Amino acid sequence: MSRLVVGVDVGGTYTDLFLFDEATGKARVGKVPSTRGREADGFAAGISGLAPLPAIAAIVHGTTVGTNALLERKGARAGLITTAGFRDVLEMRRRDRRQTWGLTGNFIPPIDRDMRLEVAERTLADGSILATVDPEEVAEAARQLLAMGAEALAIVFIHAYANPANERAALAAARAVWPNPHVAISSDILPEIREFERTSTAALNAVLQPVVGGYLSTLDARIRAEGFGGEFLIVQSNGGVMSVETAASLPVRTALSGPAAGVIAAAHIATSAGFPDVITGDVGGTSFDVSLIAGGTPALAAQTTLDFGLVVRTPMIEILSIGAGGGSIAWVDKAGILQVGPESAGSIPGPACYGAGGTRPTVTDANVLLGRIDAARPIGGLARLDVAAASAAIARDVGAPLGLDPIAAAEAILRVANARMAGALRLVSIERGFDPKNFSLMPFGGGGALHAAALIREVGLARALIPRYPGVTSALGCVIADMRHDRVRTLNLPLAATDPVGLRAAMDEAGAALSPLLDRAGVAFTGRRVVHALDMNYVGQTHTVSVPVPAGEPTPEALLAAFEAVYVGAYGRLMPGVPVRLLNLKTAVIGTRPKIDLLSLAPSADATIAAATRPTRRIWFGDWVETPVFDRLTLPVGARIDGPAILEQPDTTIVVEPGYQAMTDRFGNIILARA
């Protein structure tokens, strides 16, 4: 009996789908236009195109609806109730500014000042309560916010991470008058020290609750109406999935939902292929997103800043994003230095070669002019690309100011774009103490494989591993992601005074608090585990290092040894004798879901290189070269193609530069390396 699981990644332009039959191991991919504003239509139609909804056992969704709402300031009207004296924490931020130089740029807080009310209450840093909260004062504030049109409510009290009693009393009082479930307290969302980050996270969660909750319930109703009777799950920023119920109450955890799914897929593909150390490089229209996976495990970050002052703090896959994608604009600055990005032509008007009104040269225009992208067969639904328009834009904005002909100018654009991408790859590897020569690059997104050979060369990477379907990686990640829930709790204890029994109890308690989220999701797991890490530092430092809790009794001696191992790796020196402190306990519960056997995606046994061969094309590799072209998806396992060559497939183009060789592995991945 078949068991169908569908991953759906809804992007700005396209909705990518990946269908997997757990019983037969067969997989199919799909791509349909996103229907913004009528998401449920595109969503249901896309799935129905792959399999009838009643036949599907699980749908897993990566979504950017929350992030887009925040960036476009289309969140719900929310209210905030906070400690007397602190209503402006959200607007005051950490006393920063938008950019170092220039002194312009303002900030509009996600919850306006008139929607932020104070109540008399106070908890101190040690968790003692100086003033209890008056439930009636909270209820009155809540009624006032409702009267002003609030659809959601966040309650954030100072030091609530140390003792949530006042917040919990306020929650009960607010719930009694609040007409919907969109009420939350900061100690439930993020019981961690630092009031601005906690307030911002709670406020953004409130702003998103009605938006994401409404979006998901519409989707849910639609697919259920069409006969879907299985599990509906949402990918979180930490790369794990959660139930729709959890997503609706903690929508802030979807901030990096889609990109995180892509990284999860990359980890699985790379580990299966025997290269568990990879750096992903997702080249999209406006950005280049990079993530490091060491030993098959993606690196986690503590927070992200979506835009100036919009901070989300919750454990998430660490994704570094720079403004260097296919649509990034090339320009020459006042000092005569060629720059690429961060400004982007986006998908509208798009690069000059789209012929849709864009006049400024982009990275895509350079790839088109040099023949690397086939103007006659572009990806993404356009009939053909306008090479002359690309050439004219490059000649005018880059060639003329630098004194280069259009071809040389296009090469220069690619070199600078590659250098910027290489910088991002170095940031996540060398800067974190990882040597790139031990890592493989996994390019995905429509443009990644165009730049792979150059990035191998610039950064000194071992090779590139190009997945079989680079354009639907996030959708594949949805299908294989585990269920994962994280919790951070501030301890603030001296290491010397750490009681192993007490710490073990705190770890057990955190695990027990999270486990019901797995139980309630109604998902069958193949396994469960709980992992703990501690944020530790020398007393006096404010930044911490993340230390996995060692096996066995968490004695001060064992924890010190674990801390020193991590610290010396990060900073190269220790400070013996300086006391050490445990700041936060970080706990994750993980429910393992069945993994795809990627061999099911492999090329068919009767594939041949001859059958995959297409007409040659003229491509610029320092000179115009008549270059062999192959259909990537029909290349057989074990095929070796020497550069120069082009491998084409519907969602991307792979450039095998001279001196490089592409090889098809048994899964159908392309391994690109120096010949």
Added chain:
Amino acid sequence: MTPTPISLDPVTLAVLKGRLEQIADEMDATLFRAAFNPTIAEAHDACHGIYDATTGATLIQGKSGLPIFVGVMAFGVKAVIDKFTGDNAPREGDVFIFNDPYLGGTHLSDLRLIRPCFHGGTLFCWLASVGHWHDVGGAVPGNYNPAATEYFQEGVLIPPVRLYSAGRLNQDIVDIILAASRLPVSAFGDLNAHLSALDLGTARVAALLAESGPDLVAAAFAELTARAATMMRAEITGLPDGRWEEEDFLDNDGRNDVPLRIACAVTIAGNRLTLDFTGSADACAGPVNISRATTIASVYVALKHLFPEVAANSGVLDPVEIILPPNSLLDAQRPKPTGGYTETILRIIDVLFCAFARIRPGHAIGNAYGTINALSIAGNRADGARWVMFSFFGGGHGGNPEGDGLSHGNPPIATAIIPPVEIMEAAYPIRFTQWALRPGSGGAGTHRGGMGAIYEIELRDAAAELFVFAERARFAPRGVLGGGQGAMNVVAYEQEDGWHTPALGSKVVGVKLTRGQRIRLESPGGGGWGDPAGRDPAAAERDARMGYLG
């Protein structure tokens, strides 16, 4: 590094520029994460760069470091170059340390660690790591001593000395530095963090030189500096010729309640810019004097804000002539105290912003809040250990062509962020009773100035001493193009008989607080931009609804 005739294509230049900036950025990040004191770790009062082997000129600057150090570090490197010559010349593995403000600019709190980078046995460039330490001795915990008349009262001065000799640690120097501090563990932690950053930078420069070769990298340094100069000349050429005079005042020097004039005549002639500070006050008894190096660095910061596209290196100042009157507070000689240098450089920036608002009104920006607002509260814990809470507090930015000024921003000379209330309350026996925007503090205008803030802190220990070093209690941040002034600074503290305001405006020296007594800062807002009558009615209505107007 000698000039090389190698020719450099623009693309290689762009690539090398990115690599070099990344090295400085990585050093910044390493120091921020490993440092002990929150002024570096949280407030990022630190900086890294790459400097010329023979002149010490700034070649490359990190993006995240403190802007004022950008210009001033070159003087620090030059001081080391000048002192260590001949038989005593720098060797591979040396690290120099010092905090002498008369040689390196700024104040005693800023420790500079400077390390030569060699390639093939030849000195190729210098790396520097500078950061604001928590305490370097002197009369006042945290080192902002408004009453100082000589540097001896501000802290311990360390001349340029070898911390490492050819890779070997000189422990005697470490012992002396730690003994000078009230907070030796913090100092030890910061020292190690600087060294981690320099280790990393040295390794990265070596890798780049091995990859690209010293000639190419040297050519990139030269070309980047030349281009910054070319760009600055182009910016100046685009301005009308003429002479504009501006002035503003510091409240006082912390000793005598007499305003101190900062005057500047800006002359533009073709592609030359002359800034003549003649007419500025004489050197004063209190600590708002600044060294020549600091004055030049503050000009650099102002120009970088006014022309943000110009690259961050020494070329910016090539077409600029700076005239400093001898014996003025802008050319301090030892032992004149310099601890409050931040106030004077902020005023220089305000004066230059007002001058350039007249020179090119299309880019006018109102004055930011114009004071560092340094506050320290210090006491002894029950076990006798010293505690020192020290932080800088924020204010409003000026209205500008793009819109209203930012509320609660950081000062133009820093990219520092403020430590969280919860971290401060967990670390020190104090409690914030208010942490709020200050309604009505933004200067009126077509685009309003940003608001300052109200901070009120209660002592939760038996006793402590209070120090505040701030300005703008007598002279308000100014608006431009008809915009109104920001509100002035208001400082108050509680004693048994009620609330007091300091006799010197916003400077407090060693006031005793007892349990439950409070200190209150109401920081200045930014100046407005344009005639208030021109404000969009919807924006005015929103201001009223949000309670921004007081």
